[in-house]
Amino acid sequence: xxxxxxxxxxxxxxxxxxxxxxxxxxxxxxxxxxxxxxxxxxxxxxxxxxxxxxxxxxxxxxxxxxxxxxxxxxxxxxxxxxxxxxxxxxxxxxxxxxxxxxxxxxxxxxxxxxxxxxxxxxxxxxxxxxxxxxxxxxxxxxxxxxxxxxxxxxxxxxxxxxxxxxxxxxxxxxxxxxxxxxxxxxxxxxxxxxxxxxxxxxxxxxxxxxxxxxxxxxxxxxxxxxxxxxxxxxxxxxxxxxxxxxxxxxxxxxxxxxxxxxxxxxxxxxxxxxxxxxxxxxxxxxxxxxxxxxxxxxxxxxxxxxxxxxxxxxxxxxxxxxxxxxxxxxxxxxxxxxxxxxxxxxxxxxxxxxxxxxxxxxxxxxxxxxxxxxxxxxxxxxxxxxxxxxxxxxxxxxxxxxxxxxxxxxxxxxxxxxxxxxxxxxxxxxxxxxxxxxxxxxxxxxxxxxxxxxxxxxxxxxxxxxxxxxxxxxxxxxxxxxxxxxxxxxxxxxxxxxxxxxxxxxxxxxxxxxxxxxxxxxxxxxxxxxxxxxxxxxxxxxxxxxxxxxxxxxxxxxxxxxxxxxxxxxxxxxxxxxxxxxxxxxxxxxxxxxxxxxxxxxxxxxxxxxxxxxxxxxxxxxxxxxxxxxxxxxxxxxxxxxxxxxxxxxxxxxxxxxxxxxxxxxxxxxxxxxxxxxxxxxxxxxxxxxxxxxxxxxxxxxxxxxxxxxxxxxxxxxxxxxxxxxxxxxxxxxxxxxxxxxxxxxxxxxxxxxxxxxxxxxxxxxxxxxxxxx
Amino acid sequence: xxxxxxxxxxxxxxxxxxxxxxxxxxxxxxxxxxxxxxxxxxxxxxxxxxxxxxxxxxxxxxxxxxxxxxxxxxxxxxxxxxxxxxxxxxxxxxxxxxxxxxxxxxxxxxxxxxxxxxxxxxxxxxxxxxxxxxxxxxxxxxxxxxxxxxxxxxxxxxxxxxxxxxxxxxxxxxxxxxxxxxxxxxxxxxxxxxxxxxxxxxxxxxxxxxxxxxxxxxxxx
Numbered sequence: 001x002x003x004x005x006x007x008x009x010x011x012x013x014x015x016x017x018x019x020x021x022x023x024x025x026x027x028x029x030x031x032x033x034x035x036x037x038x039x040x041x042x043x044x045x046x047x048x049x050x051x052x053x054x055x056x057x058x059x060x061x062x063x064x065x066x067x068x069x070x071x072x073x074x075x076x077x078x079x080x081x082x083x084x085x086x087x088x089x090x091x092x093x094x095x096x097x098x099x100x101x102x103x104x105x106x107x108x109x110x111x112x113x114x115x116x117x118x119x120x121x122x123x124x125x126x127x128x129x130x131x132x133x134x135x136x137x138x139x140x141x142x143x144x145x146x147x148x149x150x151x152x153x154x155x156x157x158x159x160x161x162x163x164x165x166x167x168x169x170x171x172x173x174x175x176x177x178x179x180x181x182x183x184x185x186x187x188x189x190x191x192x193x194x195x196x197x198x199x200x201x202x203x204x205x206x207x208x209x210x211x212x213x214x215x216x217x218x219x220x221x222x223x224x225x226x227x228x229x230x231x232x233x234x235x236x237x238x239x240x241x242x243x244x245x246x247x248x249x250x251x252x253x254x255x256x257x258x259x260x261x262x263x264x265x266x267x268x269x270x271x272x273x274x275x276x277x278x279x280x281x282x283x284x285x286x287x288x289x290x291x292x293x294x295x296x297x298x299x300x301x302x303x304x305x306x307x308x309x310x311x312x313x314x315x316x317x318x319x320x321x322x323x324x325x326x327x328x329x330x331x332x333x334x335x336x337x338x339x340x341x342x343x344x345x346x347x348x349x350x351x352x353x354x355x356x357x358x359x360x361x362x363x364x365x366x367x368x369x370x371x372x373x374x375x376x377x378x379x380x381x382x383x384x385x386x387x388x389x390x391x392x393x394x395x396x397x398x399x400x401x402x403x404x405x406x407x408x409x410x411x412x413x414x415x416x417x418x419x420x421x422x423x424x425x426x427x428x429x430x431x432x433x434x435x436x437x438x439x440x441x442x443x444x445x446x447x448x449x450x451x452x453x454x455x456x457x458x459x460x461x462x463x464x465x466x467x468x469x470x471x472x473x474x475x476x477x478x479x480x481x482x483x484x485x486x487x488x489x490x491x492x493x494x495x496x497x498x499x500x501x502x503x504x505x506x507x508x509x510x511x512x513x514x515x516x517x518x519x520x521x522x523x524x525x526x527x528x529x530x531x532x533x534x535x536x537x538x539x540x541x542x543x544x545x546x547x548x549x550x551x552x553x554x555x556x557x558x559x560x561x562x563x564x565x566x567x568x569x570x571x572x573x574x575x576x577x578x579x580x581x582x583x584x585x586x587x588x589x590x591x592x593x594x595x596x597x598x599x600x601x602x603x604x605x606x607x608x609x610x611x612x613x614x615x616x617x618x619x620x621x622x623x624x625x626x627x628x629x630x631x632x633x634x635x636x637x638x639x640x641x642x643x644x645x646x647x648x649x650x651x652x653x654x655x656x657x658x659x660x661x662x663x664x665x666x667x668x669x670x671x672x673x674x675x676x677x678x679x680x681x682x683x684x685x686x687x688x689x690x691x692x693x694x695x696x697x698x699x700x701x702x703x704x705x706x707x708x709x710x711x712x713x714x715x716x717x718x719x720x721x722x723x724x725x726x727x728x729x730x731x732x733x734x735x736x737x738x739x740x741x742x743x744x745x746x747x748x749x750x751x752x753x754x755x756x757x758x759x760x761x762x763x764x765x766x767x768x769x770x771x772x773x774x
Numbered sequence: 775x776x777x778x779x780x781x782x783x784x785x786x787x788x789x790x791x792x793x794x795x796x797x798x799x800x801x802x803x804x805x806x807x808x809x810x811x812x813x814x815x816x817x818x819x820x821x822x823x824x825x826x827x828x829x830x831x832x833x834x835x836x837x838x839x840x841x842x843x844x845x846x847x848x849x850x851x852x853x854x855x856x857x858x859x860x861x862x863x864x865x866x867x868x869x870x871x872x873x874x875x876x877x878x879x880x881x882x883x884x885x886x887x888x889x890x891x892x893x894x895x896x897x898x899x900x901x902x903x904x905x906x907x908x909x910x911x912x913x914x915x916x917x918x919x920x921x922x923x924x925x926x927x928x929x930x931x932x933x934x935x936x937x938x939x940x941x942x943x944x945x946x947x948x949x950x951x952x953x954x955x956x957x958x959x960x961x962x963x964x965x966x967x968x969x970x971x972x973x974x975x976x977x978x979x980x981x982x983x984x985x986x987x988x989x990x991x992x993x994x995x
Contacts, residue, residue, distance in 0.1 A: 579957070605956075611880055612958035615858070625863055628836045637863050643975035644964060645946055650975070659867075689977060 005143075009135050012151055016128050019158050020121070026162045026170075027117050031105050034164075035085035037066055037074070044074040046085070046093070051299075055085075058103045060093055067092040067100055086166040119305060120161050128154035130311045134318050142192035146318060149184040150311050152177045157304075175219035178237050182244030183212040189248035189255075193267035193317050196255040204247045215240045238287055245279050267317045273330060274313020281306040335387050343376050402519045405429050406526060415439060415534055419449030422527060426503070427451040430516075436461055436486065436502040438468050439531055445469075446531075453485075454502070460485035468500035490521050494528045501527075557734045564731070572617060579613035623672075631668040632695070633659055635675055639693065646683050649690045656697040663701070663761060670735055671701055671759060678705040678755055681728050686710060686753060700741070701761045706754035711747040732757075777894045778805040778822065782814040782837075783829040783856070788879070792827065792856075795883040802890060811835030818844055818851065825894055827856040827877070827886075830864065838864075841871040852893050856886075862904065875899035933967040934988055936960065941980045941989050 034053015037044045044066040049056050069077040069091045077088065085091065094100045114121075131150025134143050156177035162170035186208040190201045215236055222233050249272065256268045286296040286303040296303070350368050376383075405425040412418045419437040426435045434452030438445055445465065454461045464486055471478075471491055478489045486502040493499070501524055587606045590599055618624075625634040632654060639650045662668070675693060682691050686709025694704040729745065732755070736743045739759045747753035779802060781789050789807045796802045805823045808814035811834045817823070826844070830837035841853055854875035855868045865876055875893045877886060878901045889899040929937070932953075939949045950960045971986075973979045983989040 583956075608880065609956040609958045611858075612956075612961070615860070616957075624831060624859060625861065628830060628838050629863060629867060633863055633867075637861070640974065643977075644961075644968065645976075647940075647943060647976050649977045 005135055009132055009147075012147075013128075013132065016151065016154060016158070019155060020125070023121070023158050023161050024114075026165060026167055027113055028110060030087055030165050030167065031113070032116075032165055033086050033088075033105060035060060037085045039075075054105060055103070059095070059101070060103065061095070063096060065094040067094055084166045086164075117161050119302075120157050123305065123308060124154040124156075124158035126308055127151075127157065127311055130315045134315055138318050142188065142318065145184065145188040145191055146311075146314055149181065149188050152180045152184055153307075153311070156181060169223075172219060172223055175233065175237055176216050178241060179212040179216040179219070182215075182240045183208045185244045186247045186251065188314070189251040192314070193271055194255055194259055194264055196251055196258065198254065198258075201251050201254065204251060208244055208247050211240055211243060235291060238290065242283065242287060245275060245283075249275060269330075270317050271313055274309050274316075278307045278309035278313070331388070335384050335391070338387055338391075339376065339380065339383055343372060346372055402429070402516070402523065406523055409523075409526060409530055412530065413534060413537065415447040415531055416449065418527065418530055418534065419447045420451075422501075422523075423449045423451035426501075426520075430503075432504040434486075434502075434504065436464050436500075437527075438465060438500040438502075439527075440468070440498040440500070441496050441535075457485075464500075464502045468502075471500070488517065490517070490524050492521065492524045492528055494525075495532065497528055497531050499524055499528055499531070553730070553734065557731065560731055572621070575613075575617055575620075580610050580617070583610040583613060626668060626672055627665070630659065630662045631671060632657055632661070634668075634672055635693070635695070638672075638676060638679070642679060642683070647689065648683060650679070651690070651692045652695075653693070654695040654697075657695055661697065667701065667739060667759060667761065670739060671703060671757070674732055674735060674757055675703060675705065677728055677732055682707045682709060682753075685712075688752065697761065699761065701757075701759040703757045703759075704754060706752060708752045711749050711751050711753050713747070713749060777802045777890055778824050779803065779890065780805055780814070780817055780821065780823040780826045781807045781856075782809075782811075782826060782832070782840075783807075784809050784831070784833050785829075788829070788856075792883075792886065796887070796890075799887055802887070809833075811837075811840050814840060815843060815847070818848055824850070824852060825890060826851060826853045827890075828853050828873075830855060830857045830859060830868075838867055838871060841868065841873055845872040854889055854893055854899065860903065865900070865904065869898075876904075877901050878903055928970055929967060929988065930963075933963050933970070936963050937967060937979060937983050937988060940964075940976050941983065 031054045032050075033055040034050030035046055035055040036048035036050075038047040039045075046060060046062050046064045046066065049060055049062055066074045066085065068074065069085070069088045071090065077085075088105065090102055090104045092100050092102050127150045131147040131154070134150075135147040138146075156174055159170050159174045159177065163174040183205075186205050190196050190205050215233075218236065219233050252268055252272050252275075256265060256272070259265055259268065281298075282303040285298040290296045347369055350365050350372075353365070405422070408421055408425045409418065412421060419439060423435040423437050426432060432452065434450065434454040434457075436450040436454040437447070439447040448461070448465065450461055454464065463484075467480075467484070468489070468491070471489065478491070480486055480489055487504040488502070490501040490503065491498065501520065503520065583606050587603055587610065590603050590606070593599070595603065623634055623637065625637055636652060639652050642648060643650055663671075679691065679693070682688050682705070686707045688707035688709030691705065691707045694702075696702040696704075733743045736757050736759060741757060741759035743758075744756045745753065779796060781792055781804060783789050783792075786809070789809075793804045793807065796804050805821050806817045808817050811832045814826075814828070814832075818826075828837050828840065832840065835843075837855065837857070841855075844851060844853065849872075852875075853873045854877050855864070855873050856877050856879060857864065858879045860878050860880070868876055875889050875898065877889045877899065881901055881903065885901070889901075892899045935953060936949055939952060944952065946957055946960050946964070949955075950957045953960070955963075968974065968979060971979055971982045973982050980989065
C-alpha cells in the first residue's frame, strides 16, 4: 500500500516537474500578448486587451482592427480560430486614428516575465507539494483523494500559463484538469473529514461527475469542431467549478448536521471555513462579475491566490485530528480583521495622500503611520477584548461550558473515573487538542487520565508526566515553552494532593484566554476537593469494613470462648470423674470394711492419690503460682512441667526480667495464658521436638515462641483460620488486642512456626496501679 | 517455756484438726488461730506467740507476702509454711522472705510436731517429701538446674520400666495404665528418675538412658 503510494507520488512528481519545466520554458520563450480578437464580417477586430499582457504596452486598444499577422491575412493565423491573438512574431494593427502600426512581440527580461507568472507557478507548486505531503505522510483513507485533487489543481494552474499563450493542446489539458477538480472536490467532500455516504451525497457526487464529463467532452468537441465556442467554454468551466464548490459545501454542511461529536465538528467547520475563505474572493470579485459583465473586478490571478486556503485547510485537518474550535478560530479571525482592516485603510489613505496629492510631507506621514501602529500595538489586546465582548457576548457561553464541566464532576466515587470524566468534559466543551490529568499523592501518581491526542500518544503523555513530577512551584498556571507537547499546565496542591492538568497542543495557545484558564484552575480546585472527598470516603468505608470485621471477630471470639469453656468444663468433669471421684469411692469402700494393716496402707496410698489428682485439677484450672510468685516463675514451672509430661524440649530465655518484677495481674494472666496456649498448640499440632520461648521486657512485653515443627501457611486470614477450626490463633490474637498489643505469626510449611506477642506494658502498669489505688 | 503457736489457715477443718493434736503435746500450746491475713496480722500484734503455722493460700493476702509483713512487725517470730501446694517453686521464696520451715499438709501430725520442735529450737525444717537437695538451697548455695550424681545404677526396676515406656512415647496416664499404677506414682517415679539422671525433660532422659545403656539404641517398636 505504502509502496504503491510512493510509486504514484514519484511518478506524479515527475509529470508535474516536466509540466512545470515546459511552462517555464513557454513563459520565457513566448511573451503573453493578452489580446483577443473577434471576426466581424471579414475583419478581425480586437475585442479584449488584458492589462497584464504585453499588447497593452504597445498601445493596442479594443476596437482596433488587425490587418496582418506574421505578414499574412489574419484568417490564416491558426490561433485566431480560438479568438486569441497570441504566439505571433509581428502583427499590423490599425488604430482608431492614424496610420497602421506594426507590433513586434519581443521577450521581456527573464525576471519580469517570471515575476508576472510567479503567482500561478507558486500556487501550483504549493498545491502539488501539499498533496504530495499528505500522500506520503498521512495514513488516512482520504489521502488519495486529497492528493488527486491537489495534483489536478496544480496541473491545471501550471498549464494555464501555457493555455493563455494559446500553446496547444495546453488549453485542452487545462479544461480537463479543471473539470476533474470540480468532481474531485465533491468526491473528497463525501469522504473527508468524515465519511458522508448518504443517498443525497452520492447523487450529488454522481451529478458532479456527469457535469464534469460533459464539460470535458464539450471542450473536446469545441476544440475540434467549433473553435469560436472557447469563450462559452470558459464560462461553462467556471460554472462547473463553482458548482463543485457549492456541492462540496452542501455535503460538508450535511455532514455537520449528522455529526455531533466535538472534534469531528471542528474538522468539518475548519474545512468549510477553508473553502469559504479560499473561494469567496474569487467568487465575489472575479467569477460572478465575469459571468455577469465579462469583466472581473480583480483579475483571477489575484483573487485565485486565496484558493490556497482550501488545500491548506484540508491538509491541516488531515494532519491534525484534534483541533482548536473552528468557532474560536472564526471569532479570533473576525476580531483581528476588524482591527487590522480599518488600520490598513487608514495607513493606506495616509500613504495615498502622500503619493497622489502630496498633501502631507514624508516625515509627517511617517509620524502619523508610526503613531497609528504604536497605538494599535499598545491597545491591541484591550481592543480585541472589548470588541469580543461587544460582538460576541457569548463569552457567557464558555462560562456555561465550564459550568458543564464542573457539573460533570459530581457524584463520582473513584479517582480514575474523576480524571477520565474531567478530561472528556474538557475535550468536548473546550474543543482542545487534548487533555492530560495527573493526580499525585505524596510522591506517587495516583491517577493519570487523558483524552484527545495524549490518549493516542503515550510518548507525549510520558513526557508530560515527567514534566509534572519536576514542577515544584505552586500554584502555577504555566504556559509551556515551544517544543513541549502541551500548551498549558495548571498545577495546584492541597494537603498531600497535587494535581496537574495539561491543556491543548501548541496552537491552542491562541485560543484560551486568561479568564478561561483561571476558570479551569477553579475547576482544578474543585477536582482537588473531590479527590480528597473520595479518599475520605474510601477511608471511612475501609474503617467501617474493619469495624465490621472486628465485630464479626468478636462474635466469633464469643462463640469460640463459649465453645472452649464448654470443652474445658467437659474435660474437668471427666478428669474429676475418672480420677479423684473413683479413688474417693474406692477409699470409702475400704473404710466401710474392717481394715487389715494391708488395707490401711492402701487407704493411705489412695488418699495420697486422691490429693494428687485433685491438686492436678486445681493447678490446671489456675496455677496459684501466678498470684503468689508472678509471671516468670509460673512460666518456669509450666515449662518444667511440660518437659516432664510431654516429649518436648523447651528452652526458656528471659531478658530484662527477673522474679521480683510483677506486672499488672491481668497482663500476667494474659501473657501466661498466651504462652500456655502457644505451647499447647506446638505440642498438639506442630510435631516439634524443640521449642524456644523468649521473654523480653522493654516498654513492651515481647514474647516469642518458636518451634521446629511442620509449620503452616501463615498467610491465611482470620476467617480462613476460623473456617478450619483454628480457634486458638484467633483467640490469641483477640486476647493480645484486648491489651492494645499485637501478634505476629511467621510460619511456612516445613520451616516451623514462630509467634511473637507484643503487649504494651507501661499502660498496663498504669491501669493496674489505678485499680490498686482506687 | 511452752511453744506458743498461731495457726493461720482459711479452712476451719485444718485449724481444728491441728489444734486438737497440738494441744495434746505438753510443750505446745495453740495461742490463737486466724482465718485471714488481716486477722493474722492483728493477732501477731496483740499476742506474744513465738511460732506460726501459715498457709499460703489465704483469701485476702498471699501467705508469701504475709511473711514479709509479719517479719516487719515481729522479726523474732518463727514461721512454718503449712501448705497444700507441694511445689518446689515455693520453697525458695518462702525461706528468702524469712520462713523457717516448710511443711506439707499431707504430712502426718507426728511430722508436724517434729517440725514445730525443730524450728522452735532455732533449726530449719523442710518436709521430707521434697528433694533434700533443697537443704543446700535453704542454706544459700543451691545451684538450680544442677543436681548431684547422675548414677544409672541407682535407678530402680520400676523407674527403668517407666523410662522404656517414655522412650516408646507414652504419656503419664498411659504409663500408669500399662504398669497398673496411679498417675501420682508415675509422676513420683519420673521425678525421682529425672533427679537421679540429672535431667529435666523426657527427651534428655531418653538420650541419657541410651547413653547409659538402659535403653536400646534403636527405638523400641
